[in-house]
Amino acid sequence: MDEFSRHNTQPTPAGLRPGRDLSKWIWFVPAIAVVVAVLPLPYGFYKGLRWLVAAAAAFLAWKEYELNGKRANPFTWIFGAIALLYNPIVPIHLFKLLWVVLNLITAAAFFGHYRLRLSKD
Secondary structure, three states, rough: OOOHHHHHOOOOOOOOOOOOOOOOOOHHHHHHHHHHHHHHHHHHHHHHHHHHHHHHHHHHHHHHHOOOOOOOOOOHHHHHHHHOOOOOOOOOOOOOOHHHHHHHHHHHHHHHHHHHHHHOO
């Protein structure tokens, strides 16, 4: 049994439960924002989006790490990678079509993590 399968059988640790320990908006706001970002919008929106998504992803990566015995799990790596990809300090510049695909994958990661943590209560 691989690491991801073992992790999925464990209940959501206290401190990471949507609606109880954390507001559901920590997942929904960045997920909705990256979906909206597929539209042609002013550059300022995308700069703000980088701050929002990087902060939410870094926070969720840290919570996963802290609440799983200070051990990295797949979610720690996924949200850590998202935080690096969207980081506003050293921005990564890609072409629009690739950003659209990455935005949809990012939204799926936030929504999927929310649903998984909600169902493991």
